[in-house]
Amino acid sequence: MPRFQTTAVHAGREDFVELCVHAPPLDLSTTYPVPDLDVGSASFDALVAGQASAPNPIYARLHNPTVARTEGAIAALEGTQACVAFASGMAALTAVLLARAQHGRHVLVVRPLYGTSDHLLASGLCGLEAEFVQADQIAARRRPDTVLVVIETPANPTLALVDIRAVVEAAGDVPVLVDSTFATPVLQRPAALGATYVLHSATKFLGGHGDVIAGVVCCDEAHAAPLRTVRAATGALLHPLAAYLLHRGLPTLKLRVEAAQANAQVLAERLARHPAVARVHYPGLPGAVNGHLVGSQMAGPGTLLAFDVHGGHDAAAAVMKRVQLITPAVSLGSVDSLIQHPAGLTHRVVEEAVKAATGITPGLLRLSVGIEDVEDLWQDLTQALASS
Numbered sequence: 346m347p348r349f350q351t352t353a354v355h356a357g358r359e360d361f362v363e364l365c366v367h368a369p370p371l372d373l374s375t376t377y378p379v380p381d382l383d384v385g386s387a388s389f390d391a392l393v394a395g396q397a398s399a400p401n402p403i404y405a406r407l408h409n410p411t412v413a414r415t416e417g418a419i420a421a422l423e424g425t426q427a428c429v430a431f432a433s434g435m436a437a438l439t440a441v442l443l444a445r446a447q448h449g450r451h452v453l454v455v456r457p458l459y460g461t462s463d464h465l466l467a468s469g470l471c472g473l474e475a476e477f478v479q480a481d482q483i484a485a486r487r488r489p490d491t492v493l494v495v496i497e498t499p500a501n502p503t504l505a506l507v508d509i510r511a512v513v514e515a516a517g518d519v520p521v522l523v524d525s526t527f528a529t530p531v532l533q534r535p536a537a538l539g540a541t542y543v544l545h546s547a548t549k550f551l552g553g554h555g556d557v558i559a560g561v562v563c564c565d566e567a568h569a570a571p572l573r574t575v576r577a578a579t580g581a582l583l584h585p586l587a588a589y590l591l592h593r594g595l596p597t598l599k600l601r602v603e604a605a606q607a608n609a610q611v612l613a614e615r616l617a618r619h620p621a622v623a624r625v626h627y628p629g630l631p632g633a634v635n636g637h638l639v640g641s642q643m644a645g646p647g648t649l650l651a652f653d654v655h656g657g658h659d660a661a662a663a664v665m666k667r668v669q670l671i672t673p674a675v676s677l678g679s680v681d682s683l684i685q686h687p688a689g690l691t692h693r694v695v696e697e698a699v700k701a702a703t704g705i706t707p708g709l710l711r712l713s714v715g716i717e718d719v720e721d722l723w724q725d726l727t728q729a730l731a732s733s
């Protein structure tokens with residue numbers, strides 16, 4: 346088995362010599378010729394039933410070779426049999442919820458989560474009843490109709506870590522979904538720890554350059570098939586051009602994550618000593634929630650950090666206005682650094698009481714550290730903090 350970085354460069358490119366190409370072929374077809382109706386009908390049945398491929402792709406909502414190529418590459422990095430790609434991270438989560446809703450109604454969820462994931466679950470839009478619990482309450486709250494456990498680690502935006510192995514054990518035979526967006530397969534491989542579904546907003550690190558919206562679910566083939574059936578029925582598919590760009594980002598994933606992580610550790614340590622900063626949340630600092638999992642569950646502390654500024658909302662807003670190099674914007678995992686205010690933006694849809702209980706305070710800023718020179722980032726942060 347090649348090592349991670351070799352896989353990152355070569356996965357999904359195994360047939361290039363045979364095809365006589367050096368870049369992935371981009372197939373933009375919406376439909377495919379069906380000269381043999383029997384083959385066509387059998388292919389249609391197979392794809393609707395969730396099979397990964399068929400002799401005839403029939404129609405691009407059922408199958409696209411460029412998307413399938415990218416899915417294969419991501420599955421190889423995550424160490425799973427399969428990967429199913431969607432139009433966005435939210436479409437990916439929706440597909441899992443709809444697939445699980447065939448089996449029962451109850452979902453156990455550990456907060457905090459990405460704001461829209463929290464909203465989707467709390468709203469019951471997919472017909473499921475979400476019960477929000479602490480990780481150590483999962484075993485006690487499991488019911489016969491519990492069909493899924495949802496966790497996010499590191500969690501957005503507080504970077505709290507959740508012990509995946511402990512959650513899997515507490516869940517028993519209930520499948521566990523880990524939103525591993527913040528960790529990427531470079532730092533964390535939840536499937537190896539027993540998670541059934543590994544979800545990524547591929548919009549973030551996997552794409553890595555701020556120009557693709559995409560979501561993926563990595564899992565075994567048995568769990569992938571129902572997701573493909575949902576995708577074919579709901580149409581939440583990834584466009585082949587987006588899949589192409591996503592594939593293009595993979596060879597540099599590890600280099601980007603490691604460079605950004607080195608920057609993040611330096612910035613977290615310096616911010617922790619800055620007089621304008623009340624508290625820094627970063628898995629690589631002493632006192633981080635479940636920080637002991639860095640080095641075991643997670644290969645490193647990651648590239649995101651959050652910090653509370655003295656002066657609350659107005660002081661945080663001032664920092665967003667004053668940054669010059671760092672872009673004041675939501676999203677994360679791009680090569681450039683982004684700063685945003687969770688209470689005012691990404692977690693706006695989360696109930697006030699939940700915000701308060703999970704540490705999403707008025708003065709909290711989340712920084713997605715990029716791969717710029719760390720001294721330039723520090724200079725920008727210190728000038729932006731000087732006013733607050």
Ligand SMILES: *Cc1c(COP(=O)(O)O)cnc(C)c1O
Nearest residue numbers: 433434435459501526546548559
């Ligand atoms: C961004 C994000 C999502 C949603 O993904 P989209 O691609 O924006 O739909 C889900 N989970 C986490 C942790 C995220 O950061």
